Amino acid sequence: MSDAVLRLDGITRTFRQGPRVIEVLRGAEMSVARGEIVALVAPSGAGKSTLLQIAGLLDTPTGGTVSIGGEPVSTLDDRGRTGARRRLIGFVYQFHHLLPEFSAEENVSIPQLAAGASRAAARARSEALLTRVGLTERISHRPAELSGGEQQRVAICRALANQPALLLADEPTGNLDPETSGRVFDMLMEVVRETGLAALIATHNHELAARMDRTVRLEGGVIV
Numbered sequence: 001m002s003d004a005v006l007r008l009d010g011i012t013r014t015f016r017q018g019p020r021v022i023e024v025l026r027g028a029e030m031s032v033a034r035g036e037i038v039a040l041v042a043p044s045g046a047g048k049s050t051l052l053q054i055a056g057l058l059d060t061p062t063g064g065t066v067s068i069g070g071e072p073v074s075t076l077d078d079r080g081r082t083g084a085r086r087r088l089i090g091f092v093y094q095f096h097h098l099l100p101e102f103s104a105e106e107n108v109s110i111p112q113l114a115a116g117a118s119r120a121a122a123r124a125r126s127e128a129l130l131t132r133v134g135l136t137e138r139i140s141h142r143p144a145e146l147s148g149g150e151q152q153r154v155a156i157c158r159a160l161a162n163q164p165a166l167l168l169a170d171e172p173t174g175n176l177d178p179e180t181s182g183r184v185f186d187m188l189m190e191v192v193r194e195t196g197l198a199a200l201i202a203t204h205n206h207e208l209a210a211r212m213d214r215t216v217r218l219e220g221g222v223i224v
């Protein structure tokens, strides 16, 4: 696929534990196109987080290649990978991982400052993003002063702060009650659609998976 934002080819990943070799991924192949939202479903322990870490350049596969935006990134050194990750990828985790001593706006601004934005430009973009997800009144609040759903919306804004090409999410609403989860998920889908980025979202929830464009299933170390 020529417009593939993320492409995984023949990805293998083994872990050594003493004499044991655990083969978690055994030749996983998949791609996500621009503007496409793909659900990643897998039985527990099948390697879903391992696959996302590899796609997010946080882990190096034992074999195979990762390409993002047509760039082969698996051969980059640590510095190159960190740069590519900052430029190209946004992450949303099950738990928000916001910095507790900073406000919502600062949490969204920090990755922009790290990427070289001015304080004023970062603040303006953060405020626009937070307003987009309905948090106009919460811009100066710290994470502890926000509800779980609000914290996760801030985390979504942070992931989008540097206009990534690819959004990776691991159970992004898995820690929320069903109603809040549904609302935050709707918001996530809306903003992803508006920005036209590619998204790979791991979920155990089949209802949420059904609302994405396509589902890929990881089983036995391969995409089936």
Ligand SMILES: Nc1ncnc2c1ncn2[C@@H]1O[C@H](COP(=O)(O)OP(=O)(O)OP(=O)(O)O)[C@@H](O)[C@H]1O
Pocket: 015, 016, 017, 022, 024, 042, 043, 044, 045, 046, 047, 048, 049, 050, 051
């Ligand atoms: N650093 C590691 N060293 C050894 N084994 C590991 C390591 N990381 C993961 N594994 C093993 O690889 C397998 C897949 O782990 P992974 O976290 O990717 O699963 P998962 O599909 O995300 O599970 P869940 O859905 O339950 O979170 C597990 O059996 C795990 O024990």
